[in-house]
Amino acid sequence: MKKLLILFSTVFLNWSCTDDCTQTRTYRTTIPISIGQEQLKNSITTKEPQDLVNPSKIYAYENYLIICETKKGLHIIDNSNPSSPLKLSFLNIPGVIDMAVKDNILYVDNYTDLVALDISNPKSITEVGRLKNMFNNGMVDGISWYFDPYSKIITDYELKTVTETVKTNCGQNGTVWPVFRGGMLEDRAYNSSSGPTGTTGTSGKGGSMARFTIHEDYLYAVTQSDLMVFNIKVGQKPDSVNTVKMGWGIETIFPYKDKLFVGSNTGMYIFDNSNPASPERLSIFQHARACDPVVVENDKAYVTLRSGWCGASPNQMDIIDVNNLSSPFLIKSYQMQNPHGLSVLNSKLTLCEGEFGLKTYDVKDAMDIKLQQHIKDINAFDVIQLDASHLLMIGKDGLYQYDNSDPKNLKLLSKIEVKR
Amino acid sequence: MKKIIPILLILSIFSFQKTEAQTKKLFKYPFVNQTEFGVLFGRNKETYYYYPYYSSVYYPPSSNGFNIQNVASLSLQTFNGFQVRKKTSIGITTGLDAYNSVLIVPIAAGFRHVLFEKNEKGAKLQTGLDAGFGIANNANSNENAKGGILLNPAVGFKFPTKNGSSWLVNFGYKYQFIEITQNYSDDYNISTVETRNLKRFSVKVGFEF
Numbered sequence: 001m002k003k004l005l006i007l008f009s010t011v012f013l014n015w016s017c018t019d020d021c022t023q024t025r026t027y028r029t030t031i032p033i034s035i036g037q038e039q040l041k042n043s044i045t046t047k048e049p050q051d052l053v054n055p056s057k058i059y060a061y062e063n064y065l066i067i068c069e070t071k072k073g074l075h076i077i078d079n080s081n082p083s084s085p086l087k088l089s090f091l092n093i094p095g096v097i098d099m100a101v102k103d104n105i106l107y108v109d110n111y112t113d114l115v116a117l118d119i120s121n122p123k124s125i126t127e128v129g130r131l132k133n134m135f136n137n138g139m140v141d142g143i144s145w146y147f148d149p150y151s152k153i154i155t156d157y158e159l160k161t162v163t164e165t166v167k168t169n170c171g172q173n174g175t176v177w178p179v180f181r182g183g184m185l186e187d188r189a190y191n192s193s194s195g196p197t198g199t200t201g202t203s204g205k206g207g208s209m210a211r212f213t214i215h216e217d218y219l220y221a222v223t224q225s226d227l228m229v230f231n232i233k234v235g236q237k238p239d240s241v242n243t244v245k246m247g248w249g250i251e252t253i254f255p256y257k258d259k260l261f262v263g264s265n266t267g268m269y270i271f272d273n274s275n276p277a278s279p280e281r282l283s284i285f286q287h288a289r290a291c292d293p294v295v296v297e298n299d300k301a302y303v304t305l306r307s308g309w310c311g312a313s314p315n316q317m318d319i320i321d322v323n324n325l326s327s328p329f330l331i332k333s334y335q336m337q338n339p340h341g342l343s344v345l346n347s348k349l350t351l352c353e354g355e356f357g358l359k360t361y362d363v364k365d366a367m368d369i370k371l372q373q374h375i376k377d378i379n380a381f382d383v384i385q386l387d388a389s390h391l392l393m394i395g396k397d398g399l400y401q402y403d404n405s406d407p408k409n410l411k412l413l414s415k416i417e418v419k420r
Numbered sequence: 421m422k423k424i425i426p427i428l429l430i431l432s433i434f435s436f437q438k439t440e441a442q443t444k445k446l447f448k449y450p451f452v453n454q455t456e457f458g459v460l461f462g463r464n465k466e467t468y469y470y471y472p473y474y475s476s477v478y479y480p481p482s483s484n485g486f487n488i489q490n491v492a493s494l495s496l497q498t499f500n501g502f503q504v505r506k507k508t509s510i511g512i513t514t515g516l517d518a519y520n521s522v523l524i525v526p527i528a529a530g531f532r533h534v535l536f537e538k539n540e541k542g543a544k545l546q547t548g549l550d551a552g553f554g555i556a557n558n559a560n561s562n563e564n565a566k567g568g569i570l571l572n573p574a575v576g577f578k579f580p581t582k583n584g585s586s587w588l589v590n591f592g593y594k595y596q597f598i599e600i601t602q603n604y605s606d607d608y609n610i611s612t613v614e615t616r617n618l619k620r621f622s623v624k625v626g627f628e629f
Contacts, residue, residue, distance in 0.1 A: 003533075017593075017621045018463040018488070025602075025612040031478055161610065164480045169466035170616050171521045171560075171600065172491065 021170040030143060030157035035094065037132075037152040040110050043094050044117065046125045049087035050075065051419035056140065057210060058394050060386055061101040064088075064122065067399060067416075070140050071095050071156070074108070076122045082390060082401045082413045088122045095156065097140045100212040100219060105235035107212065107219055109135060111154050112147045114221070114230065116238050128236040135223055215255045218276040222250045222262060229277060242278050244271075256296040259325060263294045268303060270325050285320055285328045297344045299323040300331070300366055304339035304351065315339060317351065319366045331366045345385040348407050350393075352380035358393060360407040372407040449502035452509045454532065457496050458624025460517065460594055464491045494518045495594075495622060499530045499550075507534040513550040513572075519618060522565045522598055526572075528552025534578065544578040546588070554596050562604045568597030578628065588626040595619055 052067065052075065059066040065077040065085060073092040079085045095111030105128065106117040116129035137146040145156035211222045219230040219238065227250070229242040252263040260271040260279055267286035271279040285301075294303045301320040315338050319331045338354040349361040349369070357376040363369045379395035386392060389405035398418045403411040465488050469481035495518070501511015513530035516523065528550040537544040549572070556567035574592025581587065595618070602612035 017461065017619055018465055019491075019619060020617040021614060023612060023614040026610040027612075028608045028610065029478075160478060162478055166469055166481060167465070167467040167483075168614055170464055170618070171614070172464050172466065172489070 019170045021168045022165055023168045024163065024165045026161060026163045028159050028161050031160045033156050033158050035111065035154040035156060037112060037147070037154060040094065040113055043092070044110065044115065044125075044127055045092045046123065047073075047090045047092050050090040052398060052416060053419060055394055055399065055418060056382075057098060058382060058384060058392055058399065059099050059101065059210075060384060060392065064101075064119075065392070065399075066099055066101070066106070067394070068096060068099060070097065074099060074106075076119070076125075077416070078122070079401075085399075085401070085414055085416060087416075089125070091117070091125055095138075095145065095154070097138055098210060098212040098221070100210070100214045102214045102219075102232060103235055105232070107214075107230075107232065107238065109138070109212075109221070111138075111145065111156075112136065114238055114240075116232075116236060118236075129238055131230070131238055131240060134221075134228065134240060137224065139224060211251075211253060213253050213255050213260075215260075215273060216276050220253055220255070220260065220279075222246075222253045224248060224250055226250075227253070227260075227262065227271070227279065229279065231277070244279060244281075252293055254294055254296060259296075261294050261296055261301065263303070268294055268301065268320070268328075270322065270328065272325070283326050283328060285330075293341050295342055295344050296322065298347075300363075301328065302342055302344055302349065302363075304336065304342055306336070306339050306354075317342070319363075319369075321366075334369060340381040341383050343383045343385045343391075346388060348385070348404065350383045350385060350391060350404070352383050352393070352395075354381060355379050358383070358410075360404065360410065362407065373410060375410065449504055452499070452501050452503050452511065452532070452628065454499040454588060454626055454628045455497070456499075456588060456590060456624040456626030458494075458590070458622055458626075460493045460495050460519075460620035460622050462491050462493075462618065462620040464489050491520065493520065493620070495624065497526070497550075497624070499532065499548075501530060501532070508532070513552070517554065517594075517596065519596065519598070521560055521563075522600070523557040524554040524567055524570075524596060524598070525557070526550070526552060526554045526570050526596075528570060528572070541580055544580070544586075546576055546578045546590075548572075548574045548576075548590065548592075550574075554598070556598055562602055564601045564603050566599040566601070568599060569595075570597070571595045572622070574622065574624070576624075585627065585629040588624070588628055590622070590624045590626070592622040592624070593620070594622045 054070055055067050056070045057068040063080040065079040067075040073090055075090055076088045077085050078088050093108055093110055096108050099108045104120045106119045108115050112133050112135050114131040114134045115127060118126050118128045143157045147154050213220050217233040219232045221228045225248050227244040227246055231239040231241045249265040251265060254261040258274045260273045262269040267284050269284050270282045272282050273279045294301055299322055301322045303318045306315045315336045317334045317336050317339055320328050321331050322328045337356040340352040340354050342351040347364045349363045351359045353359055357374060357378050358380040359374045360372040361369045362372055379397055380393050382394040384392040389403050391402040391404040393400045399416040401413040403413055465486050467486040468484045470484040471481045472479045497513055497515030499511050499513045501509045503509045509532040511530050513528045515526055529552055530550045532548045535545045535547050551571050554567035554570045556565035558565050572592055572594045574590045576590030579587040598616040600614040
């Protein structure tokens, strides 16, 4: 009878026929941060060199390499010897997404402001000019920010890894997913880029996914909806001269000869830039909604489309004839795995395949491009061909420099690792 | 509960010792099979959460009311063992429990004891306890299910028939632990582990021979 008593007491103590289910989940979510516009004024400072954490865009200027640490600042690297690049300093710039350099003046975005910085001494960089209220919103790494001109407050979002425990319905009505708290989340690989050709003078090289580019004395910046033109004849005093409305989803800008190629997620816009102060739209080459870096060489435009959060499209590379700029037409499409940034120089095409590695192609014959080498086991999203034998590639693991004089056998010169 | 497990252990050790020492005596204990089919009734609570949106600090979601609904799942079980005493049987219980999205195969040590009987041919009051482990089978493609401890005490009636078999009606309580891990992850969803403590009232009918 004692046993029975124990049995019943156990049952009654635990008596409840309601299921008890808890879910412990770890996820990344956006947390809003507010920044007063006045805080931006003296926010730019030069610091000691730091480790790469989340590198996005790269920019090459003379012997310097500038690596953008999204919204945090810029790494300035002395690359006179590509086999052993040397970190010089870290430039702390809140809200920086893009950069361009001309004549030792570095132009960056500082949330709403366009800032000109003198980098003749990379160890102590000074602010020489600032144009306020140029940008109202922006998006990078899938996170948007916006400026409220009335309250003069910038609302940005920060990705945070959160672990929380909630009670669930025991799988009764499917899985319960976490909720995101504002800020837009899109494809992280938005910020891939590759190398443009054709910029002359002493300006540097950015990527095909760059939103800033310099042509002659003008700086072009694309926001999500506009093409903004700045006169930078006097480097210290950048002057906004024109704004061209373009519609939503603008991603990249790429100068070629006296033309501007603007990539949006629905097509490629071609602008005539013979009057640099007021570019005029010539044509649009439309394609499926996709993320699409674009590069141009020898009157052929190379556009990669990939599936991602910017749209559902097949993974492919299109080669487009742009000899007649007012009516571009497709030459051929090639199937790819997950193409990101690309770069073309002297018919040597280098293409980043995201987690599938890096590919080099011979594109002398656009109807029949030939795969030269496929480096697997690396993550590649951004590539710049600096000259005939020097390739910069950035991925999640760091910045790689290759000697690509033989496109069938790339030689790794150096690697700047990302510290996690 | 803590006291029952040692008792069960002692009983089983005792029976095994006997079998080792005197193999012939094993068959002195009559074989018992109790096969039952029934329904596990439970209640399910769906809690709604409020996520504070516009805040620069992370706050965990706070509860914002709940919905309760009844759930029922099918259960099949078979107890196979030996009648070690006149009123007591010890054996192994296995079967199938079809919980929501997860199918469990229980493997448990079982114990059956007749508490009360007026006479040998009349109805008897029987109690039983099954304690063990449930092996989970995956159901959803994005989930990995892992079973866990199960405990199933029951009380019921045994109605003997003329040929020595009996009909069974049992009422019990079934506890089952399941752990579900999402095997889907990307840049934003890193890991998700759900622990389910399923507590059900069981009603089973069956047959013993």
